[in-house]
Amino acid sequence: MATLVVLDFDATGVKQPSRSAAAAAAKLGEAHGLIAGKSVGGIAEMAAKIPGLAKILVADDALYEHALAEPLSALIVSLAGGYDHIISAATAVGKNVMPRVAALLDVQVISDVSGIEDAETFIRPIFAGNALATVRSSDAKKVMTIRASSFDPVPAEGGAAVIETIASAAGDDKSAYISSELSKSERPELTAAKIIVAGGRGMQNGENFTKLIDPVADKLGAAVGASRAAVDAGFVPNDYQVGQTGKIVAPELYLAVGISGAIQHLAGMKDSKVIVAINKDADAPIFQVADYGLVGDLFTILPELDKAL
């Protein structure tokens, strides 16, 4: 039987973490994608180009417009008979919906899978990534979320999947969407960015993020991130947070500025290809994971960097 990949998307297309989930699915054999939402014909056509997905199932219904867990999990369960693996990227939607799907199917969800050994054996981080557990599932169906940073995403184009419209499952009125407040930014999303410039408590305030980090990020075409300390201090909004309790990222280049390197933060970025640390404390733990360290005052280094780029 095949694998069902529940695809997370926005108005511009399928999100990159979902293409990492497609890459994970490819290790398990034939895979189909699911697009559930309102007026998603265009998105489904984009999804059909993702290599490795043989079929795209489309549920076009206002019921799925905001990916509420209750109707979306009911839809996935209605499709479960045809699949032995049901997976999704560990995005906010995936983490919300997949455990609900698993419980409805009476199976134990396997969260945040970072490695696939075989069809029933998986590796996942535990204790904030300080240990990796290899687990084998005895459940008939495997319901999992995939840690996107552990699987290189398949390309957005090159495939030619069949698009199949499917029926909606029954909904209920127990939950309702009210509103979203999404941070507006011209920059790439943290989880999809090739370069990230992140600031910590050493930035001292939010103004310094705008004045010093933003220009460097713009020159590099980078996303801006932050440590939990910087978020808790109110310098930047919560969705900037990189770390165990924030976003897990693995860009080509991660520039950590004024970040000491708490375990919590390292758990979210230590899989980056190249790490640069800029910190005035030469003994900061961040230097233990950095490929290139620059000891010094960020208030002079960042403007220099901006000028040199």
Added chain:
Amino acid sequence: MKLLVPVKRVVDYNVKVRVKSDHSGVETAGVKMSMNPFDEIAVEEAVRLKEKGIATEIIAVSLGVTQCQETIRTALAMGADRGVLVETDVGLEPLAVAKMLKVLVEREAVDLVVMGKQAIDDDMNATGQMLAALLGWPQGTFASKVEIAEGIATVTREVDGGLETITLKLPAVVTADLRLNEPRYASLPNIMKARKKTIDILKPADLGIDPTARLTTIAVNEPPVRKAGIKVADVAALLEKLRNEAKVI
């Protein structure tokens, strides 16, 4: 309105865990254990709902070894009214926990379950969603704000890229994210008072649930260690390395 708050006993968040030499798990002998930080936030939220006059009773539930009573006492000292321990030495997974909580929720006629979004030991982020599914209740996960009025919970959730607000018809399950509140420290008088509060002790069999795990842990390993690189002298040297050695810009 009756609230149930599940609390988990986990390795304290300040402890740097070590993998056991036989790779069967992480070392827990002699290691400081505490209430899961997200569960503390859930207890705090429940207590605030009681202080506002919305909740009438808060039941703190823990599932696991005998020592989980200490975790329940912490919740009682923060303001929960009574405790239930489902005592077992079996390593419990979110599905089994959710099944047992479901029985307790039904027995106690609970209106709202507030719990941590994730335990910092197994990092599953699943029990709340699974409990909501089994009960057929709506769920408000990763909550950073909760308002209750006229049988409706309005929950602001932390999602990728920002915040989302949804409404849930009660009964419902809400899972707490970090910014929901800052948990209080229990005062000494409240710690003393908590000693007199009741903790009922049950077994999984009393709830009619088989707690056998569906996942077998084959091995637990250290993650690959990242080696420290080099220090560069200045911005020019850094850019030279990034351009010519690492080739990332």
